[in-house]
Amino acid sequence: MSAQIIDGVALSRNLRQEMTGRVAGLAATKRPPGLAVILVGEDPASQVYVRNKVRACEEVGIHSVMERHPADISQEQLCARIALLNEDRSIDGILVQLPLPRHIDAQAVVESIAPTKDVDGLQIHSAGALMTGSAGFKPCTPYGVMKMLEHVGVTLKGSRAVVIGRSNTVGKPMALLLLQQNATVTICHSGTPDIAAHTRQADIVVVAVGRRDTLTASMVKPGAVVIDVGINRREDGKLCGDVDFAGVSEIASWITPVPGGVGPMTITMLLANTIESAERTLAAGSKPGAL
Numbered sequence: 001m002s003a004q005i006i007d008g009v010a011l012s013r014n015l016r017q018e019m020t021g022r023v024a025g026l027a028a029t030k031r032p033p034g035l036a037v038i039l040v041g042e043d044p045a046s047q048v049y050v051r052n053k054v055r056a057c058e059e060v061g062i063h064s065v066m067e068r069h070p071a072d073i074s075q076e077q078l079c080a081r082i083a084l085l086n087e088d089r090s091i092d093g094i095l096v097q098l099p100l101p102r103h104i105d106a107q108a109v110v111e112s113i114a115p116t117k118d119v120d121g122l123q124i125h126s127a128g129a130l131m132t133g134s135a136g137f138k139p140c141t142p143y144g145v146m147k148m149l150e151h152v153g154v155t156l157k158g159s160r161a162v163v164i165g166r167s168n169t170v171g172k173p174m175a176l177l178l179l180q181q182n183a184t185v186t187i188c189h190s191g192t193p194d195i196a197a198h199t200r201q202a203d204i205v206v207v208a209v210g211r212r213d214t215l216t217a218s219m220v221k222p223g224a225v226v227i228d229v230g231i232n233r234r235e236d237g238k239l240c241g242d243v244d245f246a247g248v249s250e251i252a253s254w255i256t257p258v259p260g261g262v263g264p265m266t267i268t269m270l271l272a273n274t275i276e277s278a279e280r281t282l283a284a285g286s287k288p289g290a291l
């Protein structure tokens with residue numbers, strides 16, 4: 001079997017085209033949605049991610065503000081900046097690019113964002129909403145994965161899904177979103193003794209570890225859907241995921257590439273959350289920052 005590719009670039013292009021219309025509608029009748037992106041320090045990867053996010057906003061017509069702060073900014077100063085953005089009526093979403101320097105408590109900074117503007121979906125409030133099935137922002141990466149599964153018509157109800165990785169940003173919310181759609185979900189992690197025993201039973205495997213070749217062909221059930229969230233750099237400098245793409249492609253029915261898979265979808269769902277936030281705020285005429 002040779003797996004079909006779930007093309008995150010093409011799907012993103014289609015979704016962003018639809019978004020352009022929604023954004024233009026808001027801009028014509030009220031105001032464009034607004035996203036503030038905060039970058040602290042000089043981490044090269046973070047600079048690339050932030051630039052891509054700002055560029056994606058421009059592409060669909062979202063107003064974006066990029067704030068750069070030196071690595072030695074204090075937590076109090078950073079939270080003070082966020083407090084101003086919380087009150088800014090032109091801003092519907094605030095994203096703090098992680099990781100932050102070690103002297104800053106990243107979760108405390110994320111928690112200082114108004115819950116109505118947590119478009120990255122990383123606050124405890126958003127995690128609670130996801131856990132209880134209430135309305136809230138979904139973390140962008142797992143949200144993007146769900147869109148990809150929906151796009152190719154994967155049946156989740158009754159399926160067996162394995163998520164490898166249990167981070168608060170990817171693994172855990174991924175498992176909850178799959179569970180919401182009535183998949184039977186297993187979460188594997190660094191303490192799981194025989195991961196292959198789980199993945200060989202799975203109809204869907206999502207890998208979010210950050211280590212090359214975490215999932216190889218012998219670990220995959222024929223016809224399974226494989227989603228590779230991982231981003232790693234090979235010796236030659238090229239990007240690769242957590243999945244042995246060549247080997248697993250021979251076994252799976254669908255597979256996401258790296259690059260060009262989950263990565264672009266993560267940014268696309270950030271745009272989606274920002275537009276949803278603006279639509280909610282503008283429809284309610286609600287005060288920015290109000291719960």
Ligand code: NAP
Nearest residue numbers: 141165166167170189190208209210229230231262263266
């Ligand atoms: P993370 O916070 O480091 O979490 C990694 C998870 O993998 C942890 O739960 C860890 O288990 C588990 N793990 C580590 N070694 C393992 C092993 N040998 N076997 C099984 N599980 C193992 O990373 P993350 O933020 O979730 O990101 C994961 C990967 O996705 C990274 O490569 C990251 O760059 C990438 N990523 C991509 C996107 C995108 O847009 N494409 C977005 C976010 C992240 P323990 O909890 O037991 O330590």
